[in-house]
Amino acid sequence: MNQIKTNILPKRHLFAKTKNEKAVDYKAICVFVATGFFMDDDSYWINEKCLLPGHKHSLDADGLLVKSEPWFPWHYTPRDITFEQALEEYIALLTTITKEQVGDNPVILPLSGGIDSRSQALVLKGLKNPVHSFSYSFPGGYPEHKISAKIAKTCGFAFKAFQIPKSYLWNSIDDLAKLNGCYSEFTHPRQMGVLDELKQMEGVFSLGHWGDVLFDIGAPEDTKEEEVIPLLQKKMLKPGGLEFAESLWKAWDLEGDFKPYFISRIERSLSKIKIDNISARVRAFKTSQWAHRWTTTNLCVFEAAHPISMPYYDQRMLEFICTIPEAYLADRRLQIAHLKQDKALANITWHEQKPFHLNNYQYNKAPYNLPYRVFHKIKREVNSLLGNPYIQRNFELQLLGAENDAQLQKYLFDPSFLEFVPKAVVSDFYNKFKNVNTVYYSPPTCMLLTLSLWHKHFYNT
Template sequence: MTTLTTSIIPDKQTFVKLNKTHTLNHKAICVFVATGFFLDQDSYWEDEICLQPASKHEIDDNGFFLNSKPWFEWHYSPRDLTFDQVLEEYVTLLTDIIHEQVKDNPVVLPLSGGLDSRSQALVLSKMNNPVSAYSYSFQNGYPEHKISKNIAEICGFNFQEFFISKGYLWDVIEDLGTINKCYSEFTHARQMAVFKQLSNMQGVMSLGHWGDVLFDKGAPDTITENSIVSFLLKKMVKAKGVELAEKLWKTWGLEGDFNEYLVTRVEDAVSKIKIDNISAKVRAFKTSQWAHRWTTTNLSVFEAAKPITLPYYDNRMCKFICTVPEKYLADRQLQIAHIKQHKALARVTWHANKPFNLLNYNYNKSPYNLPSRVANKVSREISSIMGKPLIQRNWELQFLGKENDNQLRTFLFSDSFASFVPEEVTSYFYSQFKNDNPIVYAHPLSMLLTLALFQKQNNL
């Protein structure tokens, strides 16, 4: 017998076999297309499960799963500390973790216009490790790389800028499916567009994933115990994802109602979190589900290019969060206060509140932000008139245009895929995307593409 121990937020998904017949888990797949990730320990298969976080798992000598027992459970145990005391602990902890993770290695740092990577940059700027930073922007999109370049220059890092080009997906989609096993749809993994460049960079990668969830409010004050599930479902379910799930549910002849099944699954998962504070409870749910089954899936692309480190995934960071009063976690206060210790970094534009920065973002409201809003609208209209509309979403580069459409149809309308998902279902969502509302129907179309590659790679 073997015992496997998983972290509070695992940096990879571990799948093990059950002593069952090898058949598709159609109900789990329906949840996947509705939300974009699998719940709990679900997989594509009835005889395969994903080991749950923060648990010790026993596997028999034949490799079959036996049982699990949690070694950690999320809790809310706030300590009676001042904000400054918590801030000092947070900065010390983040610094210690980054030091321990990167050791003496050169560091590769993906930079964005947000707060997580900027927090890492501040810590790394005080270390002796050589740092190679990079960022990317969409072709004809907002130049977020300029914010990142500014941060890198202030910190004294080398910097490379990349542009995510139109249609890059089709050259790498087979490789991406092999890397992530089709456990995440394909339009989020922008790093695949620059995979070779990342592979050639020297050092270990320091990734800031999940800091934005840990260091912010889990839910608004208006959410109650009775409304947690509906609140989470609104966050989880993607546009028209349920519509696709319902059609597949009927196509595959599954018993009951998909919506009732999904609600019951979320209710059961929430009920296992024994926390009274609503905000902390929601954060725990998100971390045990989203982080593990969605964010971690996409980490596999980075890991295929470079060794990765994740300061916010560290067990110590999760345990620390459980002891911080919610009032100090709300609105990214700790991260902002940390970065404001370096005035030059604080003055760099905060992408979520552009064109404002960490010193004046409180003015991102009417009437103070009216000039920037007008300027942005005029810029978008001019770009549209010139035939270069602003690209804001990755799928716009991968699904729009004749060449993209030809590639997309090759996957969606193959004879083999029609044996898995009936062509009338695929045709309906393809038509809605093309002729009705592409923004709303992009998600189900992307999920169908994911299922098409899954079917192809597994010879279903």
């Protein structure tokens, strides 16, 4: 009997078969298209499972999965410590983990206008490693790279600003499908658009994924027990996702209805987390679901260029979170207090609260933010009238326009794919994307594209 022990939050997925036969898991796929990720240990196949995080998995001599048992129970055990003590521990832990993970290597740091990568920048600023930072933005979109450039300059890092090119997806979509196994839709990993440039850099990536969830409340403070399942359901479902999943459920003639099945899946998974505190329980649920099955999926794109390090995925960081009072985690308090120790970094715009920064973001409300909001709304509308629409989402660059549409239709209406997803379903959601509400129906369209690539590359293998 062989055994595999998975980390609390692994950096890559491992799959194991339960039987050698293959059968499509249509119900799991319906959850996938509704939410953007597979739940628990689901895969495209009934007889193949994604090894759960924080578990010991036993495999027989033929490599078939026999059983899985948890070794790490999520818990909420807050210590009686002051905020200042928690802050000191957090800074020391983030520094230690980062130092150990990057070693003596040059560091490649993706920067955004947010808090996680800025926190890493502050730690790396105190180390001796050479740091090459970068950021990307959309043509016609908010120039987030300008915030990143200021962070890099303040820290003394080399910096490169990338612009995500329009229609890059079609030249790389087959490579991306093989990298992530079609376990995520293809417009989210923007780094795929500049992968060749990233390969030219030297060093190890330091990635700040999931810090924003760990260092904030899991659920609003006044959330009641009966509100947890509806809250999670609302957060998990993508726009148009429920409608698309229900359409596929009926087209595939599955037993019962999708929505009760989906709710039962949430209830079953949540019941395994034995935490009384609602906020901590929801955070643990998010980490074991979103982080493991969505965030982790596209880390492989970074790994296609260079090794990756991830301080917020480290076991010590996850165990630390379980012992910190929720009040200290709420509103990013620990991270903000850390960054305020560097006045220059704290005074750079916080993208989420633009145009405000970490020392005055509490004024991001009326009437203080009205001049900025009015000015930028007018600017966007004028640019749109001049033929330069404001780009906020990667799908707007990759799926809109005549050239992109021709490529999209090629995959969506491939005769072989239409044997898997009926043409009536494909046509319905494609037409809604084109003619009813492009933004709302973009997730189902992206999922149709993903399923088409999966069918092309993996269905008959």
